[in-house]
Amino acid sequence: MIRCLLWLTLLFAGGAQAHQASEAYVIYRVDGTQVQQRLDVALRDLDRDLALDADGDGALSWGEVRTRWPDIERLAADGLQFTADGVACTSLDRPTPQLEEHSDGTYAVLIRHWHCPSPVQALVLDYRLFAQTDAAHRGLARLEGSPGEPLVLVPGAGPRRLHAAEGRGLGGFIVEGVGHIAGGLDHVLFLVTLLLVAVFRRDGAVWQPRDGARSVLAETLKLVTAFTLAHSVTLGLAAGGFIDPPAAAVESLIALTVLLAALDNLRPFVPGPRWVMVAMFGLVHGVGFAGPLKDLGLRGGALVLPLLGFNVGVELGQLAVVALLLPPALLMRGQPIYRRGIVPVLSAGVAALAGVWCLERALGWQLLG
Structure with a gap:
């Protein structure tokens, strides 16, 4: 299980540019x-x-x-x-x-x-x-x-x-949504950081293992639902042309959400229930999801089925990440190597990569190949 998590992280870290679907x-x-x-x-x-x-x-x-x-x-x-x-x-x-x-x-x-x-x-x-x-x-x-x-x-x-x-094209857009999640390292790493500590509860400034599987599943459901509802709203608004923030600003903010979530894993500092933070960050990710649909220039009824298919694909991609990571995290949540080794090491790696993305996107630098 440990090897699975480490290999997955190496796979994610191997991509220099996130959210660059071709x-x-x-x-x-x-x-x-x-x-x-x-x-x-x-x-x-x-x-x-x-x-x-x-x-x-x-x-x-x-x-x-x-x-x-x-x-x-x-x-x-x-x-x-x-x-x-x-x-x-x-x-x-x-x-x-x-x-x-x-x-x-x-x-x-x-x-x-x-x-x-x-x-x-x-x-x-x-x-x-x-x-x-x-x-x-x-x-x-x-x-x-x-x-x-x-x-x-x-x-x-x-x-x-x-x-x-x-x-x-409905089926094709479902596949496209799944591919967008698979190819968007920033979105995937955001989900990974959430799932790493979904098996914990916050106790002051530290994380403690949750008591049972039911508590873990309930927390995961809150996080995934908050993210899904939030990004679905802005995905629809951006794809339909109702909002159109600068792409560079959106990409920078997406990187910042990954950075903040990873830092919160290392030492909890975000106030309130974590699903509130996830919902706020999900609004930003939804605008990023909208790129392929927005560039098609579709409006009105012509946008309905592509938007539905693409969003379903995004959700299927998210569920695949949950299915891959949550079971081993659930089993290992009480082991010291998970809490003191895997979670901080992976979270620090994600934070470092997200920090580089923030600099690249905000300043137009090219730090990674």
């Missing part, structure tokens, strides 16, 4: 025989495959991106192809170099126009972007003006049909 956004506009394709790709993903950072300073300048624009075009053309009702269309132009800020960073925007032999009824997409270099990458595709949910595109998974009359 996603590209594809939007089609169809007007009779004319098709406009817009592909937004994160510069961090392009830099990984194309080594755009020529001077190695850790920051991409406009000049570095513009110089390599032909390579970006080729990568995009190889990674995304489509047919209209089974027939290839003719390209009318080449993408003009341009960038746009998304909720999680800067993206290259590639817009192309196509002419098809006959009025378009459906598009069939063959998506292979980053198939060889990032197994976790996903494309999110939608047809402008369509009531259907966006398609989640898995690189190399084969052709997918995009049709205005078809609503789909």
Whole structure:
């Protein structure tokens, strides 16, 4: 059990950047025989495959991106192809170099126009972007003006049909929500810090083991419920465009919540029931969860099913973390090695990593590779 916890922590600590899911956004506009394709790709993903950072300073300048624009075009053309009702269309132009800020960073925007032999009824997409270099990458595709949910595109998974009359993608967004938790180290480590001491009760400035499993389960239920309800509220508000705080500020605050929770593990200092702190911090995490949905630009009814699926996926990911960590913590809560060794060591490690994230995100530094 001890080995399981230690290996899990090493796995989490191996990632330098948290909450950096790899996603590209594809939007089609169809007007009779004319098709406009817009592909937004994160510069961090392009830099990984194309080594755009020529001077190695850790920051991409406009000049570095513009110089390599032909390579970006080729990568995009190889990674995304489509047919209209089974027939290839003719390209009318080449993408003009341009960038746009998304909720999680800067993206290259590639817009192309196509002419098809006959009025378009459906598009069939063959998506292979980053198939060889990032197994976790996903494309999110939608047809402008369509009531259907966006398609989640898995690189190399084969052709997918995009049709205005078809609503789909709920299952894909559930998977996307699970993946967002699995790939978001900051969110996972926040849950880990909570679960480490969910088996304890606060006695002044120290932690003492809870008496029985029922007490532990009741405390865990309070924490998970508070976090779920809080982040669900802000996830919906942010995804729907009702709130839009700066992404850098949100990411910095998320890192700060991880830091404070870890420090509270080492020596309890947060007043009141811990679920109150978790609920307040959950409001911040919910805004961070909303990035992939917000960048799709969905509003109203078109947002309902993607939001539901994504949130269900997030909850399933959280439950997986609980199922993995709570049983060994419950069994070991009374052992000195757990209370005096595992909990302080893991909490101190999480606090150190979260402190680095705070500096990176607040000051724009690059301290970790």
